Amino acid sequence: MQRAGHSVNDVYGHSVYTEQEESTSLLGNRSQSRTSEGTSFGFSVFNLMNAIMGSGILGLSFAMASTGIIGFSFLLLIVALLAAYSIHLLLRMCLQTAVTSYEDLGLFAFGPSGKVLVACTILIQNIGAMSSYLFVIKSEMPAAIAGFLPGEHSGHWYLDGRLLLIITSICIVLPLALLPKIGFLGYTSSLSFFFMVYFAVVVVIKKWYIPCPLPPLNHTIAFQVSNISECKPKLFELSKQSAFALPTMAFSFLCHTSVLPIYCELKSPSKSKMQNVANLGIVLSFLIYLISALFGYLTFYDNVDSELLQGYSKYLPSDVLIISVRLFILLAVLLTVPLIHFPARKAFMMMFFSQYPFSCIRHIFVTVALNVIIVLLAIYVPDIRNVFGVVGSTTSTCLLFVYPGLFYVKISREDYLSPQKLGACGLLVLGICIGACSLTLITMNWAYNE
Template identity: 25%
Template structure:
């Protein structure tokens, strides 16, 4: 929001929510054309562009892998601050202040066992805890802004309208914020009633509630700290037990969210690896991975994401690159192209036009934003 100003930022969030919801609708509509409850990006690719199915799944795997890395980075960023708030004397301990220690600890004790679960439905209880953590973050942002000791940012640091080319580096974050498309097929397959009406309601509640929460945090966070606000707003607040509790809540949130990325990453990786087999390549629904392959893929995702997370510490950089590549691909480009291809012989109508427009928008966002982010990276 700081990169574009208060008013445009408000509408960019709404527009991103609408575009994301439209992509989810197109994917769920395409899912109804698959056999039974076996919908996946692979299955729809076989109905549309069978020769490109492996590339689509590769893009999804990379996107989910990047998001998983960002979650581990957040753990490393916040846990030293939490420790410093609850136990000030612990700041003398090099181990407890080391981000790599906390990433390693939570990876081994919580992230790893949850990531081996086979069904998305198994994560419903941890997801409730994660939602409570989001509400806690909202409470911190609201309490700080309306609190008695609130100190406004310097004059001129909050603008109603502001534009610079920096916006194109941050636009992928808006895209990234609403990207949940990697899980829409698991939701479609596992819902008791997966009619389009129920799916549409699920999409509306999910995207609508996310947009509402994002607006609160973005507006009040920007009004609190101005244009110099950091990429991770929770780290901006003055340390207290209340804020430290919120930071701990966010750590819990990302721990429970990591498996929601590992699940589709593993599924897409399985399709990519299976592509080498001519027998599997000709199937509309590939067979489930063997226990050994399942274990090997999950372990590879966990270990490689861990190694990257302890090496890279720039959260906004990860968000920007994942948002401009993987998120745009699975949120806009693939949903638009899939829907258009499935309905290519139908008369031109609103849905068909919208699907083509969504795919073109996704390609433009990817090219422009990726270019600006690469140039910025080279410059720095």
């Protein structure tokens, strides 16, 4: 460990700083040069929560049904605490290396191959996130349109979710993603946080609008409902569906690629201040997640859908609040998917075309290719839990647990028996175990269903 007042240059030309040298680090210099600028503490918390909360909130009630109320609450708390600790490691590495991006931490730790590995992981993570958003469009847009149409319209083309997804992707998502600058969507997509809060409030309210036992929709459902104790919540549950719970939680708490940019823009940045931002953002997100998952589960119990809004579409198809929630979620999706295109495309360009100058043709080709991939995934993936499960157990687990622990072990010059390095090793091992076990169980579940 370097003493205060000394720095070392690594093979990439970066200066390695100790935590005591924070005032002279890259972020410290920024804070000294513009003490009156930057983002306030409150807005930084808001920005981080906006980065955390997304389509994962729609799958948490199903995760609770698969693990039980106490089991889910315990696992969600563990994931939240580990997310806060991994952010702590990222901030320590940021101070020690003076780099301000996740990819550069990979470069600092393992050279160009480390940077490419992080970029590839971010690319796959973003493709999974965009696919989950487009899945919401496929599943919710027909119900949103039907809510405004009187009478019966089943079978019409404008209620075909796949066709609507293709039309929306070509007419709205692709043109916005092709723009060279899309800064205005950064402001409008921040509305998605308020939409998620509104979603949680409506889930709580509608708990008392849907009776239990659930009213039968057809003879099959009536037979199923009559043979289960559907109004008794389970405190602990373990089944083959439980394998999807932890990956869904990891997917829902992933914000680590946004932590360092938010840190850079924080007014008078310091590690302790940014850690407080992260802790508060994670705590508030945890509460919103827990409330929405709990009341969604207590509304449908074992009949909860893997995408929660689908249950409300069955039992409250014309409810004004449900229609408004559906519209808000669709709006959030339409504004967020083009925004996620940008880091995904940037990661792809960095891996394959970093040595070439900007090309408009290449820009268009890569954007169209990414759009085709995510549309095909959204169309042919039968269940949103599969997106949460695979992406959550692989890339989300790597970005949330594995890489922070691995990079800290490689970068930090602390003794291997120091508390921080032992904690990083534990995070690394735990992340590998969670990802490997979850992916194995999910694969076995698919094979069993086949």
